[in-house]
Amino acid sequence: MNTEGEDTAPATAGVAPRFGDELLRPFVVAAISVITVIELLERAPLRFAVVIWALTAVVIAVGAASAFPWRRLRDSAQFALVSVFAVGGALLFALAPNTAAVGFVFLASTTAGEKLASRKAVFAVAGIATVVTMVATRIAGSLLHVPGEPVWWLTLAVGLPLYVGVARRERSHALAAAEFAAQQNRRAAASEAREAALEERSRIAREIHDVLGHSLSGIALQLDMADVLLAGGRDTDAGEAVRRARTLAVSGIGETRRAIQALREDTLPLAVTVSRLADGSDAGCTVEGEPGEVRVEVAQAVIRTAQEAITNAHRHAPGAEVNLVLRYEDRLIRLTVTDTGAPAGHRDESGSGMGLVGMRERASLLGGTLHAGPLEPPARGWTVRLELPR
Structure with a gap:
């Protein structure tokens, strides 16, 4: 039916x-x-x-x-x-x-x-x-x-003519079996479609939580602080808290746009998407290993981490050279983003740090790790390393 x-x-x-x-x-x-x-x-x-x-x-x-x-x-x-x-x-x-x-x-x-x-x-x-x-x-x-x-x-x-009858009966049984198999295939396809839709909804929900949840929480915290400072007569500190809330709002808008872009590009192969991100940000990109099938949530985490790392590099070390290395291994996928660092004393340390916190949480949920920190001397610069199971 x-x-x-x-x-x-x-x-x-x-x-x-x-x-x-x-x-x-x-x-x-x-x-x-x-x-x-x-x-x-x-x-x-x-x-x-x-x-x-x-x-x-x-x-x-x-x-x-x-x-x-x-x-x-x-x-x-x-x-x-x-x-x-x-x-x-x-x-x-x-x-x-x-x-x-x-x-x-x-x-x-x-x-x-x-x-x-x-x-x-x-x-x-x-x-x-x-x-x-x-x-x-x-x-x-x-x-x-x-x-x-x-x-x-x-x-x-x-x-x-009995052979005609036998042939008709066998044909009827074959058609019935084919129709039953077609019905089973349609049901399986519908079930897979529902499962894919639920998985996609969960993934979008995680994106909204990671992007908007952290930003809105930080904004609310700063506004509460401003309210307390105003009640205590500390107008200057209250104004600074409001400015920090505005900075978080602007940052959240940018994160939301990047998340939407990542969701739209999710249908492309991961290596292609990462390469496009690098090209659009004047960053170098190298793909190592044999690209293969990668889970959707893993690919999304890699894309979001690459976006966050590139954005942080340009924000905190303007003019620095940024390079991405995407490496495929048998059971792991690794992303390394490094920058050559800003001139001495010119590194911008402003920012909430909420983006990297969200990336660490996402990596942990997927059974992976994320490390962000300065390069070991005598090298100068900053590195972000993401490691996730495929």
């Missing part, structure tokens, strides 16, 4: 089987039945008219019943119905060879192959139909002198 949003291809593919199974058999049964009745009315049987009409009624009734599903019938009931159909058709084959009634015996063989699950039962019905047809036609021609005896080889072919 199709639901909104699901692929409709299996439903379209099911039109042909429905036509074959639900319309073709009733049409064939109805056509043979109507033609047989018309021919018997126009050329009334000279002998055995009652028997012929009775057999015609029986085979038409069973043929009509074969147009409906037999799944609720027991195997013995199905075998009995097909046997009656085959024997009745075989007798009509012998007694009314000049009418369309001869088609019923062939239709009975097809029905046996299509309806009966047991191969032994199928070949038993085919054998019974063939034997009864051969014996009945010989008796009808030699002893009863029924006019219009069919050619002898045609009696040997009445069992052949």
